[in-house]
Structure formats: structure tokens, C-alpha cells
Amino acid sequence: MGHSQIIGGDLLDIALQRQQKYFAQNRYLEASARKQNLRQLLKLVVDNRDSICAALTKDFGCRDKQESLLIEVFPCQELIKHSIRHLSAWMKPKRKSVSLWFQPGRAKVMSQPLGTIGVITPWNYPLFLAIGPVAGALSAGNTTMVKMPEHTPVFSQLFADLVKEYFDPELLTVVNGDVEVGKAFTALPFDHLLFTGATQIGKHVMRTASENLTPVTLELGGKSPVIIGESFPSDAAIKSIINGKLINSGQTCIAPDYILLPQNEINTFTEQARKTAQQFYPDWQSRGYTSIISENHYQRLNNMLEDAKSKGAKLVPLFEGGSISEMKKIVPTIIIDATDDMAVLKEEIFGPLLPLVGYESFESGIEYINQRPKPLALYLFSHNKKEKDKILKNTLSGGVTINDTILHIAQDNLPFGGVGTSGMGHYHGEAGFRTFSKEKSIFIQSRFNGIPFLYPPYNKGIASWLLKFMLGPGK
The missing domain is CATH 3.40.309.10 (Aldehyde Dehydrogenase; Chain A, domain 2)
Known part of the structure; x- marks a missing residue:
């Protein structure tokens, strides 16, 4: 792709600004462009199965390749394919009914990208728990920054290198670093932040994100x-x-x-x-x-x-x-x-x-x-x-x-997704698309409508009569 990949804590602001600028110029990607981004994400996973599994084995010390294929690579592929198949339907505005009083006006809900999404990934399933949110964010038409876990340094570096190879950093950027980098990442003014990890850390993430009024999705844990x-x-x-x-x-x-x-x-x-x-x-x-x-x-x-x-x-x-x-x-x-x-x-x-x-x-x-x-x-x-x-x-x-x-x-x-101390919010498939979108309510007034009859003054003429009729008899 030809662009440098931002990795590390000192350049986080630059990385965010670059993504925000890109989003400002591409506020609503059509389905074809989003699907192409998802196909590129799928290609990243499929092309590099062996190196992904080898990196995970190094990080864990012992993790069978077949297990990594089963619990990380396969579900990633299926999730991305599912998103590609259904994206056009998800993007289609949803018609909503209109009260009798406002007909023949029309109403609909349109899903609009939020902007730049932050994703904080844990070490236990670092591929699957990075790809899942990224697929949702890209489906919704957002740019995305991902903070990878420090406990899986081999895989985290590989993933950063692969993202650099397959994506422009304006669209998808990977950040690697220690706890301090993670704290700085959390403090960025994202348009939505998804964190997967321990409940206690999730509390700190939510507290920090609140300074920017950043909405959060927390995928935590607990005793199942x-x-x-x-x-x-x-x-x-x-x-x-x-x-x-x-x-x-x-x-x-x-x-x-x-x-x-x-x-x-x-x-x-x-x-x-x-x-x-x-x-x-x-x-x-x-x-x-x-x-x-x-x-x-x-x-x-x-x-x-x-x-x-x-x-x-x-x-x-x-x-x-x-x-x-x-x-x-x-x-x-x-x-x-x-x-x-x-x-x-x-x-x-x-x-x-x-x-x-x-x-x-x-x-x-x-x-x-x-x-x-x-x-x-x-x-x-x-x-x-x-x-x-x-x-x-x-x-x-x-x-x-x-x-x-x-x-x-x-x-x-x-x-x-979780509930209470096990988390808040949802993702995967359409739920991820919805989480990383703004469901915008739209009312379209008809050229010919009765609203002018309700203009003030309310105590005279048709407006007075209509108001009484609309309210119905009192006690």
C-alpha cells in the first residue's frame, strides 16, 4: 500500500488525526467499497494462516496449530464472509410506520458510520478478538485503530506488519506497546471504543473514555x-x-x-x-x-x-x-x-x-x-x-x-456481549454493524400535509378544534 504504519505511543495523536481526516473525506462508503475492505481483511487471514498459527505457538510456548485454526482462523473467516454476504441488507434504510396524524409523511432509519473506532484486543484470542470488532467497524464504514496485547508480542508484531501490507493506515492502523501505550490509547477521543479484557481494567477504560464522552462496548469476563x-x-x-x-x-x-x-x-x-x-x-x-x-x-x-x-x-x-x-x-x-x-x-x-x-x-x-x-x-x-x-x-x-x-x-x-459486570454492548455480525453505526431517524414530510392547520394561534379556528379532537375527551 506504500504508507508507513504508526506503531507506538508517541504518535497516537498523529495516527488518529490521519484517520479522522480520511473519514472526513469518505463519510459514507458505499457497499461495494466496504465489501472490498472486508475481502481484503479476509485475504489477510487466509493468505497468512501458517504464519499466524506459528506466531501464536511462539507466544504461548505450546499451542497446537490445529487448535489455532479451529478457534481463531476458522471463526474469523466465517464472520467476515457472513458480513460480506449480508452487508447490503444491513445498510438498506429501514422503513418505519408513521402515526395517522402525520400521514402522508414517511419515516425511516438510516445507518451511518460513526467515524474512527478504537479496539483494544486481549491476549487469549488475539486474532479472533481483533478481527471480530474490525470486521464490524469496516462493515459500518468506519476507520479503525487497534491496540494489540503485549503478552503476545510475536503475533502482535506480525499482525501489525500484515495490516501495514494489506491496508492503508488511514483506514486501519495497529498500535503495539506496553501498559502506558494502552492507557494513552484509551484516552484518545474515538467515536466508539471496544475493550475486551478483565472487569477491573474495563472500569478504568470506561472511566478514561468518559472524559471524551466516548461510548464504549465492554466485553469482560466473570464466572460462567x-x-x-x-x-x-x-x-x-x-x-x-x-x-x-x-x-x-x-x-x-x-x-x-x-x-x-x-x-x-x-x-x-x-x-x-x-x-x-x-x-x-x-x-x-x-x-x-x-x-x-x-x-x-x-x-x-x-x-x-x-x-x-x-x-x-x-x-x-x-x-x-x-x-x-x-x-x-x-x-x-x-x-x-x-x-x-x-x-x-x-x-x-x-x-x-x-x-x-x-x-x-x-x-x-x-x-x-x-x-x-x-x-x-x-x-x-x-x-x-x-x-x-x-x-x-x-x-x-x-x-x-x-x-x-x-x-x-x-x-x-x-x-x-455481556451484562452487568460481564460487560455492556454487543458485536458480531449485524450486531457489530449496528454498534459501530449511528441509527439516524429520518422523517420526510409530504408536499401536501395537514400540519399548517396546527400552527398558532391555538385558541382559534381549526387549530383549536383539531387539538381537542387529537387529545380526546378528558375526565
């Missing part, structure tokens, strides 16, 4: 529960739960965080979980099973295990052999008899530790969920319609998958 119905055999849910928990070694914002199940099913669940985990990852020490991203996070998870053990919990490792410190691989562990004073039930785990909480009745399981902050995801395993209705009507969460885990995030027609 799984509840297994009273008559649903726990062994039938095991494979889905273990898969959802151990993908990316549990470093997933919507990973199952704890399991609610009938008290008498705990032993059966534990035995089956151990067999399933070993079937999924027979060579876990050398390949397949992802490492923890950093030494700090590795130690944090070990501290959680020690805390639970010291307070009386029973720890059941699912793999033979202990954790491998030099590879930052934590043995996935089931935690039985966890109590509310333990870190594993107080904090988001974000790793392969899985507390089991027995319930006496399905209703008490629902009560347990509702006594805690609203989760980003909730999972139910049940074939019972009454149980499904109770969960859907009596709990509030960002999203729900029934009889599986994780998969609601992969449905491009569904909005993705």
Missing part, C-alpha cells in the same frame, strides 16, 4: 456456570464440558468456570472427566494441550490450587504426572468441596481448574447462580422443557448454550 439438569446423565455432558474448558487451556472468557450438578453425580462426573481429558490429550506433555500464556498467570493458577487445598478442598488431577513449570503447562484439575472463601469460587479462573458444586435441587442451583454477578455465558444440559424455561427466564447472562458449551459465540447471526 454450567448447570446439569436433575435427570440429565452427567456423563453425557462430559465431553462438551471438558472440551469447552480445556480449549486454549481454559484461557477463554466464556469457558465453563464451575459446574452445578446433583450432589450424587459428583463422583461419576469426576471419573468420566478424567477419562475424557486423557482421550482428548494423550500427548499433553509435548503437544495438543496449550501452555499458560505467562509465568505470572501460571503462578496465579498454582496459587489458586494451593489456596483451595489449604482450605479443605479435594483436588483431582485429570492427567498423569504433575504440571510442567518450564512449559507453563498446568494439569487440569477438578476441585471438589470448594467453598465461597476460596479463590476458585471468588475469582474468574481463566485456566484449566474446574470446581464442582453439588446442588440439592435444580431451583437451588438457579438460586446459586443468581446470588453471584451476572456471567458472560451460561450453559445448561437438560432435555426437560421446564428446566430450560426456568433457566432462560430466571437467570440473566450475556449468552446461553444449551446442551453444549462455547458454541453461541460462533453463531454469526447472534449478538455477542
Whole structure:
């Protein structure tokens, strides 16, 4: 493309001004131009699959290429293709009905680009969680700046280089840097800012963005529960739960965080979980099973295990052999008899530790969920319609998958987002297009209309009579 790419903290203002200038000259890109931008984004991903996966493996220390293809590359491709297919329909103004009193006037809603969008990407899925918001922003016709995570330096630099190769920086710019760069990025006067990450950091992001009255979408985390119905055999849910928990070694914002199940099913669940985990990852020490991203996070998870053990919990490792410190691989562990004073039930785990909480009745399981902050995801395993209705009507969460885990995030027609401490706002597919657009209300007055009859003075003639007729009889 021939332009330099802005990377770093000192030139953030220049990068923003350059994008704002470009947007001022291209305030409404037609569908053909937006689709071309999306095709270029798709080409970036497809052309560079191997180098993307290799970079992710270097950053994590061990992450299987097939897993990166499955959980990052494939959903990125599908999301972009979905946006290209449906963009023209999303852009089409939506006709709205008009009250009898204002006919034959017409009304419609037009989606208009906001301007320059800021995206702050986390380290756990740095490709997918960058591409998703970028696709939404480009679909809506905006320019976009992306702050990449410092915990994945190899991939973050690769992504910056690829964006430089495939896009003009006036349209899409990548910023790399440390925490201070991130703070400076958050303080920029974007037209919308999307942050994905921890709840505590999200509070700081929202506070800083408020100085510019920048609207924010916060994709946070929390403790996403799984509840297994009273008559649903726990062994039938095991494979889905273990898969959802151990993908990316549990470093997933919507990973199952704890399991609610009938008290008498705990032993059966534990035995089956151990067999399933070993079937999924027979060579876990050398390949397949992802490492923890950093030494700090590795130690944090070990501290959680020690805390639970010291307070009386029973720890059941699912793999033979202990954790491998030099590879930052934590043995996935089931935690039985966890109590509310333990870190594993107080904090988001974000790793392969899985507390089991027995319930006496399905209703008490629902009560347990509702006594805690609203989760980003909730999972139910049940074939019972009454149980499904109770969960859907009596709990509030960002999203729900029934009889599986994780998969609601992969449905491009569904909005993705949290609620309460797990986030605010939505994106993905059309929801992303709407988030990064201004829904502009438009009323078009007819050449021949009755409004002049309502002009003042109101106490005389037709205006007085019409007003009484419009209001109707009083008491």
C-alpha cells in the first residue's frame, strides 16, 4: 500500500488525526467499497494462516496449530464472509410506520458510520478478538485503530506488519506497546471504543473514555456456570464440558468456570472427566494441550490450587504426572468441596481448574447462580422443557448454550456481549454493524400535509378544534 504504519505511543495523536481526516473525506462508503475492505481483511487471514498459527505457538510456548485454526482462523473467516454476504441488507434504510396524524409523511432509519473506532484486543484470542470488532467497524464504514496485547508480542508484531501490507493506515492502523501505550490509547477521543479484557481494567477504560464522552462496548469476563439438569446423565455432558474448558487451556472468557450438578453425580462426573481429558490429550506433555500464556498467570493458577487445598478442598488431577513449570503447562484439575472463601469460587479462573458444586435441587442451583454477578455465558444440559424455561427466564447472562458449551459465540447471526459486570454492548455480525453505526431517524414530510392547520394561534379556528379532537375527551 506504500504508507508507513504508526506503531507506538508517541504518535497516537498523529495516527488518529490521519484517520479522522480520511473519514472526513469518505463519510459514507458505499457497499461495494466496504465489501472490498472486508475481502481484503479476509485475504489477510487466509493468505497468512501458517504464519499466524506459528506466531501464536511462539507466544504461548505450546499451542497446537490445529487448535489455532479451529478457534481463531476458522471463526474469523466465517464472520467476515457472513458480513460480506449480508452487508447490503444491513445498510438498506429501514422503513418505519408513521402515526395517522402525520400521514402522508414517511419515516425511516438510516445507518451511518460513526467515524474512527478504537479496539483494544486481549491476549487469549488475539486474532479472533481483533478481527471480530474490525470486521464490524469496516462493515459500518468506519476507520479503525487497534491496540494489540503485549503478552503476545510475536503475533502482535506480525499482525501489525500484515495490516501495514494489506491496508492503508488511514483506514486501519495497529498500535503495539506496553501498559502506558494502552492507557494513552484509551484516552484518545474515538467515536466508539471496544475493550475486551478483565472487569477491573474495563472500569478504568470506561472511566478514561468518559472524559471524551466516548461510548464504549465492554466485553469482560466473570464466572460462567454450567448447570446439569436433575435427570440429565452427567456423563453425557462430559465431553462438551471438558472440551469447552480445556480449549486454549481454559484461557477463554466464556469457558465453563464451575459446574452445578446433583450432589450424587459428583463422583461419576469426576471419573468420566478424567477419562475424557486423557482421550482428548494423550500427548499433553509435548503437544495438543496449550501452555499458560505467562509465568505470572501460571503462578496465579498454582496459587489458586494451593489456596483451595489449604482450605479443605479435594483436588483431582485429570492427567498423569504433575504440571510442567518450564512449559507453563498446568494439569487440569477438578476441585471438589470448594467453598465461597476460596479463590476458585471468588475469582474468574481463566485456566484449566474446574470446581464442582453439588446442588440439592435444580431451583437451588438457579438460586446459586443468581446470588453471584451476572456471567458472560451460561450453559445448561437438560432435555426437560421446564428446566430450560426456568433457566432462560430466571437467570440473566450475556449468552446461553444449551446442551453444549462455547458454541453461541460462533453463531454469526447472534449478538455477542455481556451484562452487568460481564460487560455492556454487543458485536458480531449485524450486531457489530449496528454498534459501530449511528441509527439516524429520518422523517420526510409530504408536499401536501395537514400540519399548517396546527400552527398558532391555538385558541382559534381549526387549530383549536383539531387539538381537542387529537387529545380526546378528558375526565
